[in-house]
Amino acid sequence: MKKASIQDIADRLGVSKALVSFVLNGKGKENRISDQMIKKVFEVARELNYKPNQISKWFRTGKTQTIGLIIADISNPFFGKLGREIEQEAYKSGYRIIFSSSDENPEKSERQLEMLKKSMVDGIIIAPPPGSNVQIENLRQEKIPYVLIDRYFPEIESNYVIIDNFTASYDATKYLINKKYRRIAFLTVNDELVTMNERTNGYLKAIKDAGDSYTPMVEKLPFSHKKAEVYDAIKVLSSAGDGIDAILFSSSKIGLMGMEVIAELGLRVPGDIAVVSFDDPDFFKVCYSPVTAIAQPLEDMGKKAVQLLIKEIESNEIQPKSEKVALKTKFIERKSSG
Amino acid sequence: MKKASIQDIADRLGVSKALVSFVLNGKGKENRISDQMIKKVFEVARELNYKPNQISKWFRTGKTQTIGLIIADISNPFFGKLGREIEQEAYKSGYRIIFSSSDENPEKSERQLEMLKKSMVDGIIIAPPPGSNVQIENLRQEKIPYVLIDRYFPEIESNYVIIDNFTASYDATKYLINKKYRRIAFLTVNDELVTMNERTNGYLKAIKDAGDSYTPMVEKLPFSHKKAEVYDAIKVLSSAGDGIDAILFSSSKIGLMGMEVIAELGLRVPGDIAVVSFDDPDFFKVCYSPVTAIAQPLEDMGKKAVQLLIKEIESNEIQPKSEKVALKTKFIERKSSG
DNA sequence: TATTTTTGCTAAACCGGTTAAGCAAGCTTT
DNA sequence: AAAGCTTGCTTAACCGGTTTAGCAAAAATA
Numbered sequence: 001m002k003k004a005s006i007q008d009i010a011d012r013l014g015v016s017k018a019l020v021s022f023v024l025n026g027k028g029k030e031n032r033i034s035d036q037m038i039k040k041v042f043e044v045a046r047e048l049n050y051k052p053n054q055i056s057k058w059f060r061t062g063k064t065q066t067i068g069l070i071i072a073d074i075s076n077p078f079f080g081k082l083g084r085e086i087e088q089e090a091y092k093s094g095y096r097i098i099f100s101s102s103d104e105n106p107e108k109s110e111r112q113l114e115m116l117k118k119s120m121v122d123g124i125i126i127a128p129p130p131g132s133n134v135q136i137e138n139l140r141q142e143k144i145p146y147v148l149i150d151r152y153f154p155e156i157e158s159n160y161v162i163i164d165n166f167t168a169s170y171d172a173t174k175y176l177i178n179k180k181y182r183r184i185a186f187l188t189v190n191d192e193l194v195t196m197n198e199r200t201n202g203y204l205k206a207i208k209d210a211g212d213s214y215t216p217m218v219e220k221l222p223f224s225h226k227k228a229e230v231y232d233a234i235k236v237l238s239s240a241g242d243g244i245d246a247i248l249f250s251s252s253k254i255g256l257m258g259m260e261v262i263a264e265l266g267l268r269v270p271g272d273i274a275v276v277s278f279d280d281p282d283f284f285k286v287c288y289s290p291v292t293a294i295a296q297p298l299e300d301m302g303k304k305a306v307q308l309l310i311k312e313i314e315s316n317e318i319q320p321k322s323e324k325v326a327l328k329t330k331f332i333e334r335k336s337s338g
Numbered sequence: 339m340k341k342a343s344i345q346d347i348a349d350r351l352g353v354s355k356a357l358v359s360f361v362l363n364g365k366g367k368e369n370r371i372s373d374q375m376i377k378k379v380f381e382v383a384r385e386l387n388y389k390p391n392q393i394s395k396w397f398r399t400g401k402t403q404t405i406g407l408i409i410a411d412i413s414n415p416f417f418g419k420l421g422r423e424i425e426q427e428a429y430k431s432g433y434r435i436i437f438s439s440s441d442e443n444p445e446k447s448e449r450q451l452e453m454l455k456k457s458m459v460d461g462i463i464i465a466p467p468p469g470s471n472v473q474i475e476n477l478r479q480e481k482i483p484y485v486l487i488d489r490y491f492p493e494i495e496s497n498y499v500i501i502d503n504f505t506a507s508y509d510a511t512k513y514l515i516n517k518k519y520r521r522i523a524f525l526t527v528n529d530e531l532v533t534m535n536e537r538t539n540g541y542l543k544a545i546k547d548a549g550d551s552y553t554p555m556v557e558k559l560p561f562s563h564k565k566a567e568v569y570d571a572i573k574v575l576s577s578a579g580d581g582i583d584a585i586l587f588s589s590s591k592i593g594l595m596g597m598e599v600i601a602e603l604g605l606r607v608p609g610d611i612a613v614v615s616f617d618d619p620d621f622f623k624v625c626y627s628p629v630t631a632i633a634q635p636l637e638d639m640g641k642k643a644v645q646l647l648i649k650e651i652e653s654n655e656i657q658p659k660s661e662k663v664a665l666k667t668k669f670i671e672r673k674s675s676g
Numbered sequence: 677t678a679t680t681t682t683t684g685c686t687a688a689a690c691c692g693g694t695t696a697a698g699c700a701a702g703c704t705t706t
Numbered sequence: 707a708a709a710g711c712t713t714g715c716t717t718a719a720c721c722g723g724t725t726t727a728g729c730a731a732a733a734a735t736a
Contacts, residue, residue, distance in 0.1 A: 005693080006692065006693060007692075015715075015716085016715075016716050016717075017692085017693080017694095018694080018695075018715085018716065018717080018718095019715065019716080021692095021693065021695085022695090025694085027695095031695095031714085031715085032712085032713055032714055032715080033714070033715075034713085034714060034715090037714080037715090051455075051456075052456075052692085052693075053458075053691085053692055054456050054457065055393065055397045055402070055458050055691090055692085055693095056397055056691070056692040056693040056694090057692085057694085058396075058397075059396075059691090059692080059721055059722075059723095060692085060693060060695095060720080060721055061694085061721090062393070062721080064393070074412060074418055074421050074422050075415065075419040075421070075422040076418075077413065077415060080412055080413040080414075080415070080418040083413070084411065084413040084439060087412065087437065087438060087439060088439075091438065091453075096436050096453065096457055097436065097437060097438075098404070098434050098435065099425065099435060099437055100425060100429065100434075100435075101422060101425060101426075115434065117389075118389075118392050119392065119434055120391075120393050256620060256624060260624050263624065281621070282594060282621070283594065283619070283620070283621025283624065283625070285598060286597045286598050286621070286625050286626065287621070287624050287626065288624065288625065288626035288627070289626070343721095343722060343723080344723060345722075353685075354685070354686045354687075355686095355722085355723080355724095356685085356687080356688090356724080356725080357684090357685065357686080359722095359723065359724060359725085360724090360725095363724085369684085369685085370682085370683055370684055370685080371684070371685075372683085372684060372685090375684080375685090390722085390723075391721085391722055391723065393722085393723095394691090394722040395724085397691055397692075397693095397721090398690080398691055398722085398723060398725090399691090399724085400691080
């Protein structure tokens with residue numbers, strides 16, 4: 001027994017399928033269908049267990065009520081939480097989420113964007129990996145609704161939702177300075193994303209503002225995210241000159257590896273090295289030394305991104321708006337910087 | 339300028355759209371289209387920047403090359419990693435993933451199943467929450483291809499991919515016994531899922547096999563996953579009778595909360611309490627006492643689930659098969675059970 | 677030369693809805 | 707009594723592809 005279509009209902013009642021369509025879309029009244037007929041249509045629809053075929057609806061309207069999401073890696077707690085918020089907010093407005101992980105690789109994100117375009121998503125939320133500028137510029141020119149999240153490209157007019165990275169980084173460094181740490185290092189990844197640059201700049205500014213007795217010490221890791229690289233970086237920092245007494249990690253992924261490495265080196269936290277890290281995954285609380293964190297407002301970020309996107313999808317304006325949202329972070333002091 | 343359709347190409351060349359469709363689907367030869375014409379069609383297609391409208395293709399074929407995924411929570415590292423593997427494996431076969439999080443709530447999963455059915459996904463991978471038996475039975479009767487993951491219902495013939503929970507739990511308990519721990523507690527959630535029952539049974543059997551000097555101590559938490567409940571449970575266990583010297587946690591979520599609570603109670607691990615936990619999230623390695631873990635083969639689970647599902651989607655058999663896959667876990671010894 | 681086969685292409689149905697336009701019958705107005 | 711309005715419905719185009727059946731002309735065969 002196949003699925004019932006509108007035609008089946010129409011045949012059963014000896015009416016046209018237009019009538020059935022009107023009734024089932026609640027437009028019976030405005031199309032002057034009689035009350036008895038409306039009742040009968042609903043009866044037969046239930047009887048035949050009628051379920052509308054969404055695809056044909058999409059086909060007609062060109063809309064799929066689906067949003068594509070590209071993030072670095074859904075199994076990374078930062079993106080997992082963000083994805084969760086995005087899913088929830090989208091669901092409220094009747095949108096579904098197709099997700100894919102780019103691993104910060106522009107070739108992957110390009111393939112995934114192609115895939116999403118073919119999938120006829122109504123819009124895209126993307127944390128653009130370094131080197132994906134052209135892809136985003138294309139999105140803009142193709143007038144596909146999109147919102148950037150966590151990063152943006154200053155040269156491309158876009159909707160985006162980020163945090164105020166400069167201030168967050170500046171304040172965290174300032175905090176360590178006030179705590180009387182003197183040799184404060186900053187461990188980050190070597191990429192051309194504004195997000196990370198801003199964090200570096202915030203750190204550098206705070207060190208500079210603190211006076212001549214402070215030396216900026218920045219280590220940029222390759223983007224590969226290997227633990228061995230973190231190991232080497234920390235080794236280099238610890239042994240050079242007067243060594244270090246505090247580290248600011250620019251992401252939870254680096255922070256996690258950093259905490260592992262520090263433990264392996266037999267150093268105590270905060271005794272030998274104080275630690276502050278961007279992001280606040282659950283495990284920072286149960287780390288051997290609970291990690292002081294710069295927590296991002298993931299709920300707000302996710303919600304805002306979805307709201308911006310849906311606004312753009314559902315607006316009929318020719319010129320896409322570009323709203324820029326920068327949210328505040330929350331500083332959570334724990335033992336690691338004690 | 340709108341998007342070019344097959345008709346536009348046909349018009350430009352003064353041929354029928356059937357011809358264009360044949361050529362673009364690589365069926366030119368078998369439909370005896372001349373070589374020059376094939377060449378011309380491709381030329382014009384490029385010229386007009388033709389992109390096929392997927393929706394109409396779906397509409398015709400009734401397939402969307404999309405898989406629906408329902409797990410408890412994508413921001414939980416266990417499901418995040420699993421989701422990642424599923425995404426990757428599906429992508430290889432040209433399938434997309436729509437995901438949603440049920441929070442172990444059967445009402446939510448029911449709504450999400452409805453949503454996915456309406457979304458015309460070709461099949462569904464689901465970690466069914468407790469109480470969702472009827473929903474799964476419906477899936478079966480509606481002949482929608484699906485694969486259960488992480489749990490299953492013995493009474494419903496289904497494809498599923500799980501781990502050998504009984505053995506994993508038995509072996510872990512045995513390990514603690516061999517390590518000379520005497521008062522070994524098992525902390526789990528109160529639900530009717532086989533997965534958790536098997537873990538309990540494995541624990542109980544090991545305790546029983548160990549002889550009369552061992553007492554089974556099982557605490558079942560409500561499913562709400564509140565930290566306060568974990569706190570109470572551990573308090574109760576520690577203060578009753580001779581107290582406890584080891585805990586086996588039945589999931590990483592409980593394990594994480596357990597480690598927090600133990601720290602808050604000022605107990606040392608493994609000095610006061612040894613700990614072993616199911617699952618192996620990244621942070622177990624950097625916990626204040628790195629946690630001995632029962633790691634699940636998430637990569638194999640994800641891959642297998644996708645393979646089973648796609649096999650079922652793409653087979654034309656009337657009677658769906660039900661393949662049952664139980665994978666082995668990997669025991670990773672760390673300091674917490676030293 | 678008459679018939680069959682091959683070649684190269686077209687026509688049109690089809691998937692399942694949505695929606696603008698229109699029509700006949702009955703009722704109201706002038 | 708003619709004209710207009712209302713009611714309750716139908717017709718058919720449309721979205722953009724896929725696919726079956728078939729046709730005319732050219733080539734091959736009897």
